[in-house]
Amino acid sequence: LLFSELLADFRIWETGNIFLMDDQGVVIANMRERVVLERDSFAERGKTNPEDKSLVKFFENMTQGERGTGFYSYQGVERLGAWKKIAGSVMGWTVAVAAPLVEGPIVQAQSGVLVSGGIFLICCIVIVVFISRGVAEPFQKLEKQNKYLTELNEEVAAANKAKSRFLANMSHEMRTPMNAIIGLSELLLGENDLKAEVQENLDKVYSASVTLLNIVNDILDISKIESGKFELVPVDYDLPSFINDTVMFNILRIDEKPIVFNLSIDENLPSRMFGDDLRVKQVCNNLLSNAFKYTREGVVEWRVSSERDGDSVWMTFVVKDTGIGIKPEDMGKLFSDYGQVDTRSNRKIEGSGLGLALARRMVEMMDGQITVESEFGKGSTFTARFRQKFVTDVPIGREVAESLMDLRYATRRRDSRAKLARVRLPYAKVLVVDDIQTNLDVACGMMKPYGMQVDCVLGGQQAVALIRKAEVRYDAIFMDHMMPEMDGIEATRI
Numbered sequence: 280l281l282f283s284e285l286l287a288d289f290r291i292w293e294t295g296n297i298f299l300m301d302d303q304g305v306v307i308a309n310m311r312e313r314v315v316l317e318r319d320s321f322a323e324r325g326k327t328n329p330e331d332k333s334l335v336k337f338f339e340n341m342t343q344g345e346r347g348t349g350f351y352s353y354q355g356v357e358r359l360g361a362w363k364k365i366a367g368s369v370m371g372w373t374v375a376v377a378a379p380l381v382e383g384p385i386v387q388a389q390s391g392v393l394v395s396g397g398i399f400l401i402c403c404i405v406i407v408v409f410i411s412r413g414v415a416e417p418f419q420k421l422e423k424q425n426k427y428l429t430e431l432n433e434e435v436a437a438a439n440k441a442k443s444r445f446l447a448n449m450s451h452e453m454r455t456p457m458n459a460i461i462g463l464s465e466l467l468l469g470e471n472d473l474k475a476e477v478q479e480n481l482d483k484v485y486s487a488s489v490t491l492l493n494i495v496n497d498i499l500d501i502s503k504i505e506s507g508k509f510e511l512v513p514v515d516y517d518l519p520s521f522i523n524d525t526v527m528f529n530i531l532r533i534d535e536k537p538i539v540f541n542l543s544i545d546e547n548l549p550s551r552m553f554g555d556d557l558r559v560k561q562v563c564n565n566l567l568s569n570a571f572k573y574t575r576e577g578v579v580e581w582r583v584s585s586e587r588d589g590d591s592v593w594m595t596f597v598v599k600d601t602g603i604g605i606k607p608e609d610m611g612k613l614f615s616d617y618g619q620v621d622t623r624s625n626r627k628i629e630g631s632g633l634g635l636a637l638a639r640r641m642v643e644m645m646d647g648q649i650t651v652e653s654e655f656g657k658g659s660t661f662t663a664r665f666r667q668k669f670v671t672d673v674p675i676g677r678e679v680a681e682s683l684m685d686l687r688y689a690t691r692r693r694d695s696r697a698k699l700a701r702v703r704l705p706y707a708k709v710l711v712v713d714d715i716q717t718n719l720d721v722a723c724g725m726m727k728p729y730g731m732q733v734d735c736v737l738g739g740q741q742a743v744a745l746i747r748k749a750e751v752r753y754d755a756i757f758m759d760h761m762m763p764e765m766d767g768i769e770a771t772r773i
């Protein structure tokens with residue numbers, strides 16, 4: 280119900296008005312306008328317009344009592360007014376009524392002014408009391424609703440935080456068993472005399488668990504970002520090694536598909552930089568893995584270039600593919616959390632829908648952004664531009680750039696778990712400390728091929744005791760950080 284409609288039947292002399300004011304003296308509604316468009320503050324007007332100085336006093340009285348009456352001048356015209364605070368208004372709203380003195384019935388006679396003023400003031404009080412009751416109800420309802428919504432909002436924010444915390448804890452808890460599954464199946468795959476069927480099934484267990492671990496890691500990252508706990512860890516890193524690793528890792532994704540992987544590496548790229556290389560790699564891997572995932576045949580291209588800007592370097596990665604492309608209406612959803620688009624046609628392609636959202640947030644933390652251009656059915660181009668710290672002027676140079684670009688000819692299908700020829704270290708003595716038995720099993724299994732002597736214990740105290748006995752002098756100790764009773768830091772200190 281509009282204030283002006285509520286008061287449609289009222290008339291206060293000629294130009295008198297009834298209005299609603301907030302606790303700052305700003306008129307929120309009045310009976311003459313459906314919508315108040317201009318901000319008109321009694322308090323400010325009184326201070327800034329010398330002719331309306333008396334408003335200051337009138338407003339002051341208003342803030343002090345529950346109700347009252349008085350004379351004041353507005354736009355240079357002397358007026359009579361009465362006001363009353365709305366009962367129960369949380370925001371301190373007030374109803375007021377006012378009219379120019381000159382409109383009073385006996386204005387000509389000097390003494391009549393007082394009489395007419397007196398009568399008018401009494402009428403005003405009656406009107407104001409009546410109206411403030413009438414308007415109080417809807418406003419009280421509105422305010423109650425406002426309060427309810429504010430509380431609800433706080434609850435939702437708290438619930439969202441709790442969700443993020445829960446996800447972060449859960450993901451962390453899930454990583455331990457996931458690592459056991461991955462580590463143990465990797466160990467088994469390393470055995471020589473596996474039956475073909477066992478090998479095949481183990482391969483599936485291995486790759487399914489790697490996928491699951493990636494999803495868990497993405498969830499962990501997103502919830503860390505959401506709860507404000509995510510931080511970049513910048514280090515000095517070598518750009519050619521970074522590119523080399525990224526290419527070697529992603530080339531495997533071509534699998535059996537007829538895809539050419541083209542690289543364009545600028546020879547002027549600085550050879551070293553300062554930044555969070557692991558997160559940069561994550562962004563890169565996400566864009567490249569999507570390009571390979573959503574392309575059946577054709578070309579995937581990766582262009583790397585940079586520009587110097589004071590003590591920063593702006594890095595640009597362009598990942599271009601000739602894949603399925605993205606519909607214009609889906610473009611906006613790409614970078615939102617859990618935003619897998621076109622779910623029906625993508626159903627066979629696995630993914631959490633978190634990759635791009637994470638990549639965007641990480642790039643944003645590096646002062647940059649990711650943009651995308653795409654034509655549905657033809658292909659997509661993703662461009663990530665972000666800032667790293669300048670370390671050196673020395674460019675990677677032509678030779679390195681060319682050898683990096685030659686990497687695409689490297690054997691594509693490589694068994695990532697190929698049995699490497701390992702150094703034998705029969706004299707090395709190693710101690711592994713972890714409170715989870717499967718972690719010890721995985722660690723021991725991984726070190727077995729080196730022929731080392733590996734001892735395992737389940738806690739900090741046992742580790743300290745074993746070292747104190749000094750039957751063996753260890754060449755290396757792998758110490759878990761968080762363990763019950765004595766943690767890794769304490770054990771190491773002792």
Ligand code: ADP
Nearest residue numbers: 569570573604619620630631632633634635659
């Ligand atoms: P997902 O884990 O599902 O791949 P992403 O956040 O990496 O999650 O990508 C979100 C969605 O964007 C994908 O589900 C896919 O529909 C679309 N998309 C991303 N990259 C490409 C691409 N190169 N070509 C076509 N569609 C893509």
